Amino acid sequence: MLNPYEKYPVTIRSVTNETEDKNLKTFELTFLSSEDAGAFTFLPGQFAMLWVPGFGEIPLGIASSPTETNKLLFSVNKIGKVTRRLHQLDPGAILGVRGPFGNGFPWETLKGKHIAIIGGGYAFTTLRASIVYLLDEANRNDFGDLWVLYGAKTAGMLMYRNEIDAWAARDDLEMHISVDRQDTPAWRHHVGLIPTIVTAHLPPADEDAAVILCGPPVMIKFTLQALHEKGYGADQVYLSLENRMKCGIGFCGRCSVGKDCVCKDGPVFSSAEVNLMPNDF
Amino acid sequence: MSYQFNADDVFSMAEQMEKNGASFYETAAEGIADGRCRKLLLRLAAMEAEHERSFKDMRSELNQKEKTSNLYDPEGESMRYLRALVNVRVFFEKKIEISSREEILKAAVTAEKDSIVFYLGMKEMVPEKAGKSRIDAIIQEEMDHIRLLSEEIALI
Numbered sequence: 001m002l003n004p005y006e007k008y009p010v011t012i013r014s015v016t017n018e019t020e021d022k023n024l025k026t027f028e029l030t031f032l033s034s035e036d037a038g039a040f041t042f043l044p045g046q047f048a049m050l051w052v053p054g055f056g057e058i059p060l061g062i063a064s065s066p067t068e069t070n071k072l073l074f075s076v077n078k079i080g081k082v083t084r085r086l087h088q089l090d091p092g093a094i095l096g097v098r099g100p101f102g103n104g105f106p107w108e109t110l111k112g113k114h115i116a117i118i119g120g121g122y123a124f125t126t127l128r129a130s131i132v133y134l135l136d137e138a139n140r141n142d143f144g145d146l147w148v149l150y151g152a153k154t155a156g157m158l159m160y161r162n163e164i165d166a167w168a169a170r171d172d173l174e175m176h177i178s179v180d181r182q183d184t185p186a187w188r189h190h191v192g193l194i195p196t197i198v199t200a201h202l203p204p205a206d207e208d209a210a211v212i213l214c215g216p217p218v219m220i221k222f223t224l225q226a227l228h229e230k231g232y233g234a235d236q237v238y239l240s241l242e243n244r245m246k247c248g249i250g251f252c253g254r255c256s257v258g259k260d261c262v263c264k265d266g267p268v269f270s271s272a273e274v275n276l277m278p279n280d281f
Numbered sequence: 282m283s284y285q286f287n288a289d290d291v292f293s294m295a296e297q298m299e300k301n302g303a304s305f306y307e308t309a310a311e312g313i314a315d316g317r318c319r320k321l322l323l324r325l326a327a328m329e330a331e332h333e334r335s336f337k338d339m340r341s342e343l344n345q346k347e348k349t350s351n352l353y354d355p356e357g358e359s360m361r362y363l364r365a366l367v368n369v370r371v372f373f374e375k376k377i378e379i380s381s382r383e384e385i386l387k388a389a390v391t392a393e394k395d396s397i398v399f400y401l402g403m404k405e406m407v408p409e410k411a412g413k414s415r416i417d418a419i420i421q422e423e424m425d426h427i428r429l430l431s432e433e434i435a436l437i
Contacts, residue, residue: 180361193365200369217353221284222362274284 004249007051007096008036010072014091018075020156024122025087026063029072029095037070040100043107044129045212045240045268048099049248050074055085059245059263062100063125065132067139072097075125075159101248102267105130105212105238113210114144116202118223120151120194120215124159126240127214131167140172147202151178151194151219155187176201195222198230205231213271214240224271234272241267241274289348290363291403292340297367298396299333302326305392309385318382321433325389325426332419339415367399386434393426 010029018024031037042048044065051057058080064073078087089095105126115134119127127150134143148167152158158177168175178190178197190197194215203209211232213223220239227237241262245255250264258278260266269277306326313319352359400420404413 193362195362196365196369216358217284218358218362221286221352222366224284225286225366 004098004101004247007098008040009033010095010097012089012091012093012095015089018159018161020154023078024075024159025078026073026075026159027086029074029097030070031072032094040072040097042066042100043104044133045104045126046100046102047126047245047248047263047267048074048097048101049245050076050086051096051098052082052085052089053094053096055082057096057098058082059101059248061126061129061240061267063128065129065136067133067136073125073129075122075128077122098248101245101263103265105240105268107133110210111142112144113208114146114206116147116149116209116211118149118194118198118202118211118213118215120219120223121153121157122159123214123216123240124150127212128160128163130212131173132163135167135170135173144208146173147176148173149176149178149194149197149202151180151192151197151215153180154183155179156183193222194219195226198223198226202227202230205233205236209236211237212240213237234275235270237271238268239271239274241269284352287348288343289340290359292336292343293360293363294367295336295400295403296333296340297364298399299329299336301368302329302392302396303333306389309389313382313385315382318386318433321429322385322389325429328422328426332422335415335419383434383437386430386437390427390430390434393423393430397423397427 009032011032012027013030014028016026016028018026031040042062044062047059047061049057050060060074060076062072063075064071076083076086078084086095117127117130117134127148131146131148133139134146148164150158150164158164158179164175164177167173168177176190176197178192178194179187180191180193182191190201192200205227209232211227213220213227215223224237241257245263245267246252247254248263250261253261255262258276260269260273260277303326306322306329310319310322310326313322397420400416400423404416404420
């Protein structure tokens, strides 16, 4: 598609409630045209603009992996006008998708490295895409050891429950799941904030290690400190930033931070790049 | 970049650490029958409480800019993370056998060493006018604590 403002028409195939508060749902979308489906090529870490007719469009990290054929997932927190409307929609509703936009995680650079994926709360969407991508048979041998550290406030707020249980059972990935507070005696995993899980369970850095980190800003701030103490350099840690993105292609400047537009130059930046950004981010 | 720690964060962590320290020594003193050792632990508890007050004072003297964080934190979770960071790094919070005098004193030495490492790192993050030299004085006192504790261990 040449015009970045043009939308691909899609339909909702299924809707899944992810969390016990029912504020977070995953929408599985299908392209109405197989030609559009073929043209929409993306990498984990990229985002798209999702348009809800009559209500507007919002930027969302793509939660599916390109290895999942003809499957486009968005996990959406009900927080504003557009997302409230989206949460009311049922399978069969027609939406529009623009994109994909942004750079995604630097998969070529990451090849051959041991990768730790660290996420907290609702920000796990593009990390889900990354894990599925890394575990795909076509890609798994291109990367070294894998760790996944994922935290949520309570067990009921963990996303993708079936998948994380399946990942935890694998022997080619080390998974640490944690909740901030234990609210069920049946909980079998860690209790504690993600930075403390990093301190306790992530191996010290070596030069072949890299980290992909997404989460609420407070979690990121303290996790960066924990990673620093483990020896991870700022150029070994990749963050996905969120900002008020509108056009998705760096034209409107609404999401600019210093010289960068988050939508076009990001949303993925190394921690070293983020350190150079002005304090307004 | 708003992910960096500011002076307010650093002093909050220090306050928490000293509070943990005072509480550790008070609890340990309760489990000790030996009068001399008990007195020492209570003295150390009082000194840690004094350190906590010093950090509180230093924090209150920070200007608005030094206190302000641009970090988006709608649920005010920073303090929980600060506490967790301190509790993981300094030994005070860990469970020890408080009926053993030697165990208590050795744990206290480890905690004091952890504290010194933390304050040395912290010194680099705190502006001169926000109390850098007072942190030096506190490091000196923590070193004195190690000396006192080591003397006590030698008597066992």
